[in-house]
Amino acid sequence: MPARAVAVTGYKNSGKTRVVETLTQELTKRGYKVGTIKHTADNITLDTPGKDTQRHRAAGSKATAILQENTTAIFLDRHLTLQQAAEHLGPLDFLVIEGFKTLDTHARILVPRENSELDSLRNGLAIAVVKVPESMYDAETELPVISLDHVSELADIVESKAYPLLPGLNCHGCGYDDCKSMGEALLAGETEINQCIGYGSSFTLKVNDQTVSMNNFTRATMENVILGFLKTLKGGDEARKIQLEFEK
Numbered sequence: 001m002p003a004r005a006v007a008v009t010g011y012k013n014s015g016k017t018r019v020v021e022t023l024t025q026e027l028t029k030r031g032y033k034v035g036t037i038k039h040t041a042d043n044i045t046l047d048t049p050g051k052d053t054q055r056h057r058a059a060g061s062k063a064t065a066i067l068q069e070n071t072t073a074i075f076l077d078r079h080l081t082l083q084q085a086a087e088h089l090g091p092l093d094f095l096v097i098e099g100f101k102t103l104d105t106h107a108r109i110l111v112p113r114e115n116s117e118l119d120s121l122r123n124g125l126a127i128a129v130v131k132v133p134e135s136m137y138d139a140e141t142e143l144p145v146i147s148l149d150h151v152s153e154l155a156d157i158v159e160s161k162a163y164p165l166l167p168g169l170n171c172h173g174c175g176y177d178d179c180k181s182m183g184e185a186l187l188a189g190e191t192e193i194n195q196c197i198g199y200g201s202s203f204t205l206k207v208n209d210q211t212v213s214m215n216n217f218t219r220a221t222m223e224n225v226i227l228g229f230l231k232t233l234k235g236g237d238e239a240r241k242i243q244l245e246f247e248k
Protein backbone atom coordinates (compact mmCIF):
# COMPACT_ATOMS: atom_id res chain seq x y z
CA MET A 1 0.00 0.00 0.00
CA PRO A 2 1.33 3.51 -0.81
CA ALA A 3 2.15 5.87 2.05
CA ARG A 4 -0.86 7.29 3.88
CA ALA A 5 -0.79 11.08 3.75
CA VAL A 6 -1.85 13.92 6.00
CA ALA A 7 -1.30 17.65 5.52
CA VAL A 8 -0.73 20.10 8.34
CA THR A 9 -2.59 23.20 7.22
CA GLY A 10 -2.54 26.73 8.61
CA TYR A 11 -1.57 30.30 7.81
CA LYS A 12 1.93 31.75 8.08
CA ASN A 13 3.51 31.49 11.54
CA SER A 14 0.70 29.32 12.88
CA GLY A 15 3.07 26.63 14.19
CA LYS A 16 2.65 24.15 11.30
CA THR A 17 6.30 23.14 11.25
CA ARG A 18 6.22 22.33 14.98
CA VAL A 19 3.17 20.14 14.41
CA VAL A 20 4.92 18.36 11.50
CA GLU A 21 8.03 17.83 13.67
CA THR A 22 6.11 16.55 16.68
CA LEU A 23 3.87 14.23 14.65
CA THR A 24 6.83 12.91 12.64
CA GLN A 25 8.71 12.16 15.87
CA GLU A 26 5.71 10.33 17.34
CA LEU A 27 4.98 8.24 14.21
CA THR A 28 8.69 7.40 13.90
CA LYS A 29 8.72 6.35 17.59
CA ARG A 30 5.85 3.99 16.75
CA GLY A 31 8.04 2.25 14.17
CA TYR A 32 6.71 3.87 10.99
CA LYS A 33 8.85 5.08 8.12
CA VAL A 34 7.81 8.71 7.68
CA GLY A 35 8.54 11.17 4.88
CA THR A 36 7.71 14.86 4.75
CA ILE A 37 7.06 17.40 1.99
CA LYS A 38 6.79 21.15 2.43
CA HIS A 39 5.15 23.56 0.02
CA THR A 40 6.18 27.19 -0.09
CA ALA A 41 4.73 29.99 -2.18
CA ASP A 42 7.77 32.15 -1.35
CA ASN A 43 10.47 32.47 -3.99
CA ILE A 44 13.32 31.47 -1.67
CA THR A 45 16.78 30.33 -2.75
CA LEU A 46 17.00 26.59 -2.08
CA ASP A 47 20.64 26.14 -3.05
CA THR A 48 23.54 27.95 -1.37
CA PRO A 49 24.97 30.73 -3.57
CA GLY A 50 28.57 30.04 -4.54
CA LYS A 51 28.47 26.34 -3.60
CA ASP A 52 29.35 23.72 -6.25
CA THR A 53 25.78 22.60 -7.01
CA GLN A 54 24.63 26.19 -7.40
CA ARG A 55 27.55 26.83 -9.79
CA HIS A 56 26.60 23.73 -11.83
CA ARG A 57 23.06 25.05 -12.11
CA ALA A 58 24.16 28.58 -12.93
CA ALA A 59 26.17 27.04 -15.80
CA GLY A 60 22.95 25.68 -17.31
CA SER A 61 22.35 22.27 -15.70
CA LYS A 62 18.61 21.54 -15.56
CA ALA A 63 18.95 18.74 -13.00
CA THR A 64 21.74 18.52 -10.43
CA ALA A 65 22.37 15.99 -7.67
CA ILE A 66 24.75 16.01 -4.74
CA LEU A 67 25.46 12.65 -3.13
CA GLN A 68 27.14 11.87 0.17
CA GLU A 69 27.32 8.78 2.36
CA ASN A 70 23.82 8.99 3.91
CA THR A 71 22.12 11.92 2.22
CA THR A 72 21.22 12.94 -1.32
CA ALA A 73 19.86 16.24 -2.54
CA ILE A 74 18.47 16.68 -6.04
CA PHE A 75 17.70 20.08 -7.60
CA LEU A 76 15.31 20.05 -10.53
CA ASP A 77 14.66 23.26 -12.43
CA ARG A 78 10.98 22.44 -12.87
CA HIS A 79 7.80 22.08 -10.87
CA LEU A 80 6.69 18.67 -9.57
CA THR A 81 3.16 17.92 -8.47
CA LEU A 82 2.67 16.70 -4.93
CA GLN A 83 2.07 13.19 -6.28
CA GLN A 84 5.25 13.26 -8.40
CA ALA A 85 7.30 14.53 -5.45
CA ALA A 86 5.88 11.78 -3.23
CA GLU A 87 6.94 9.14 -5.77
CA HIS A 88 10.53 10.41 -5.51
CA LEU A 89 10.60 9.84 -1.74
CA GLY A 90 10.50 6.05 -2.10
CA PRO A 91 8.51 3.56 0.02
CA LEU A 92 7.10 5.09 3.21
CA ASP A 93 4.34 4.32 5.72
CA PHE A 94 3.26 7.93 6.25
CA LEU A 95 3.74 11.17 4.36
CA VAL A 96 3.36 14.31 6.47
CA ILE A 97 2.83 17.37 4.29
CA GLU A 98 3.26 21.00 5.35
CA GLY A 99 1.06 23.44 3.43
CA PHE A 100 -0.81 22.84 0.15
CA LYS A 101 -3.97 24.58 1.40
CA THR A 102 -5.59 24.39 -2.04
CA LEU A 103 -5.28 20.62 -2.60
CA ASP A 104 -8.10 18.19 -1.78
CA THR A 105 -6.26 14.91 -2.33
CA HIS A 106 -5.53 13.99 1.30
CA ALA A 107 -6.70 14.33 4.88
CA ARG A 108 -5.69 17.48 6.74
CA ILE A 109 -4.91 18.66 10.27
CA LEU A 110 -5.87 22.27 10.93
CA VAL A 111 -3.64 24.65 12.89
CA PRO A 112 -5.68 27.86 13.41
CA ARG A 113 -4.14 30.90 15.11
CA GLU A 114 -7.59 32.16 16.10
CA ASN A 115 -11.28 31.18 15.85
CA SER A 116 -11.96 33.13 12.65
CA GLU A 117 -9.46 31.00 10.68
CA LEU A 118 -11.09 27.62 11.17
CA ASP A 119 -13.71 27.85 8.42
CA SER A 120 -11.25 29.01 5.77
CA LEU A 121 -8.87 26.12 6.58
CA ARG A 122 -11.56 23.45 6.37
CA ASN A 123 -12.31 21.62 3.12
CA GLY A 124 -14.34 18.63 4.35
CA LEU A 125 -11.22 16.49 4.79
CA ALA A 126 -10.10 17.73 8.23
CA ILE A 127 -9.47 15.03 10.83
CA ALA A 128 -8.33 17.17 13.79
CA VAL A 129 -7.55 20.67 15.02
CA VAL A 130 -4.21 21.20 16.77
CA LYS A 131 -3.81 24.00 19.26
CA VAL A 132 -0.22 25.18 19.69
CA PRO A 133 0.52 27.03 22.98
CA GLU A 134 0.31 30.57 21.53
CA SER A 135 -2.89 29.92 19.54
CA MET A 136 -5.95 31.98 20.57
CA TYR A 137 -8.29 29.33 19.17
CA ASP A 138 -11.00 28.22 21.64
CA ALA A 139 -14.16 27.73 19.52
CA GLU A 140 -16.49 24.73 19.63
CA THR A 141 -16.20 22.26 16.75
CA GLU A 142 -17.18 18.66 16.11
CA LEU A 143 -13.54 17.90 15.21
CA PRO A 144 -11.20 16.66 17.95
CA VAL A 145 -9.17 19.61 19.31
CA ILE A 146 -5.77 18.42 20.49
CA SER A 147 -3.06 20.29 22.33
CA LEU A 148 0.43 19.77 20.92
CA ASP A 149 1.41 18.27 24.32
CA HIS A 150 -0.93 15.35 23.53
CA VAL A 151 0.61 14.33 20.23
CA SER A 152 -0.11 10.64 20.87
CA GLU A 153 -3.85 11.42 20.49
CA LEU A 154 -3.08 13.12 17.18
CA ALA A 155 -0.98 10.16 15.99
CA ASP A 156 -3.84 7.78 16.93
CA ILE A 157 -6.20 9.80 14.70
CA VAL A 158 -3.70 9.87 11.84
CA GLU A 159 -3.19 6.10 12.15
CA SER A 160 -6.92 5.46 11.96
CA LYS A 161 -7.97 8.10 9.38
CA ALA A 162 -5.18 8.98 6.93
CA TYR A 163 -5.41 7.45 3.44
CA PRO A 164 -2.98 7.43 0.48
CA LEU A 165 -2.71 10.55 -1.69
CA LEU A 166 -5.43 10.51 -4.33
CA PRO A 167 -4.24 11.24 -7.88
CA GLY A 168 -6.23 14.49 -8.19
CA LEU A 169 -7.69 13.59 -11.60
CA ASN A 170 -11.32 14.27 -10.60
CA CYS A 171 -12.25 11.63 -13.16
CA HIS A 172 -15.36 10.05 -11.49
CA GLY A 173 -13.74 6.60 -11.90
CA CYS A 174 -14.48 5.79 -8.25
CA GLY A 175 -18.15 6.73 -8.63
CA TYR A 176 -17.71 10.04 -6.79
CA ASP A 177 -17.79 13.46 -8.41
CA ASP A 178 -14.18 14.28 -7.58
CA CYS A 179 -11.23 13.26 -5.40
CA LYS A 180 -12.46 15.45 -2.53
CA SER A 181 -15.80 13.62 -2.41
CA MET A 182 -13.93 10.31 -2.54
CA GLY A 183 -11.76 11.52 0.38
CA GLU A 184 -14.86 12.45 2.39
CA ALA A 185 -16.28 8.98 1.76
CA LEU A 186 -12.98 7.37 2.81
CA LEU A 187 -13.03 9.35 6.06
CA ALA A 188 -16.64 8.30 6.65
CA GLY A 189 -15.70 4.64 6.05
CA GLU A 190 -18.12 4.43 3.10
CA THR A 191 -15.61 3.29 0.46
CA GLU A 192 -12.13 1.85 0.06
CA ILE A 193 -9.01 3.25 -1.55
CA ASN A 194 -8.93 0.52 -4.21
CA GLN A 195 -12.09 2.07 -5.75
CA CYS A 196 -9.84 4.85 -7.07
CA ILE A 197 -8.58 3.95 -10.53
CA GLY A 198 -5.06 4.97 -9.47
CA TYR A 199 -4.81 1.99 -7.11
CA GLY A 200 -4.75 -1.70 -7.82
CA SER A 201 -4.73 -0.96 -11.54
CA SER A 202 -3.51 -3.73 -13.84
CA PHE A 203 -2.62 -1.20 -16.56
CA THR A 204 0.79 -1.94 -18.09
CA LEU A 205 2.56 -0.34 -21.02
CA LYS A 206 5.11 -2.47 -22.87
CA VAL A 207 7.56 -1.14 -25.44
CA ASN A 208 9.57 -3.76 -27.35
CA ASP A 209 8.22 -6.32 -24.85
CA GLN A 210 9.72 -4.40 -21.91
CA THR A 211 7.36 -3.02 -19.28
CA VAL A 212 7.69 0.75 -18.93
CA SER A 213 7.64 1.85 -15.30
CA MET A 214 5.04 4.52 -14.56
CA ASN A 215 3.92 6.30 -11.43
CA ASN A 216 0.31 6.00 -10.24
CA PHE A 217 -0.61 9.37 -11.68
CA THR A 218 0.60 8.54 -15.21
CA ARG A 219 -0.91 5.04 -15.09
CA ALA A 220 -4.28 6.40 -13.94
CA THR A 221 -4.24 9.13 -16.61
CA MET A 222 -3.48 6.72 -19.47
CA GLU A 223 -5.98 4.14 -18.28
CA ASN A 224 -8.65 6.78 -17.93
CA VAL A 225 -8.09 8.16 -21.45
CA ILE A 226 -8.56 4.66 -22.92
CA LEU A 227 -11.61 3.90 -20.74
CA GLY A 228 -13.13 7.25 -21.72
CA PHE A 229 -12.68 6.37 -25.41
CA LEU A 230 -14.18 2.89 -24.89
CA LYS A 231 -17.26 4.40 -23.27
CA THR A 232 -18.06 6.10 -26.56
CA LEU A 233 -18.12 2.72 -28.38
CA LYS A 234 -21.06 0.35 -28.52
CA GLY A 235 -20.54 -2.30 -25.84
CA GLY A 236 -17.50 -0.44 -24.48
CA ASP A 237 -18.96 -0.41 -20.97
CA GLU A 238 -18.79 -4.19 -20.90
CA ALA A 239 -15.06 -4.35 -21.63
CA ARG A 240 -13.21 -6.48 -19.06
CA LYS A 241 -9.80 -7.06 -20.63
CA ILE A 242 -8.41 -4.44 -22.97
CA GLN A 243 -5.38 -4.92 -25.19
CA LEU A 244 -3.89 -2.16 -27.28
CA GLU A 245 -1.02 -3.12 -29.56
CA PHE A 246 0.64 -1.49 -32.53
CA GLU A 247 3.96 -1.34 -34.35
CA LYS A 248 5.80 1.85 -35.08
Ligand code: SF4
Nearest residue numbers: 171173174179196197
Ligand atom coordinates in the same frame (compact mmCIF):
# COMPACT_ATOMS: atom_id res chain seq x y z
S1 SF4 B 1 -11.08 7.57 -9.30
FE1 SF4 B 1 -9.38 8.39 -8.09
S2 SF4 B 1 -8.58 10.06 -9.37
FE2 SF4 B 1 -10.63 9.62 -10.13
S3 SF4 B 1 -12.02 11.00 -8.97
FE3 SF4 B 1 -11.95 9.07 -7.86
S4 SF4 B 1 -10.35 9.39 -6.34
FE4 SF4 B 1 -10.04 10.95 -7.90
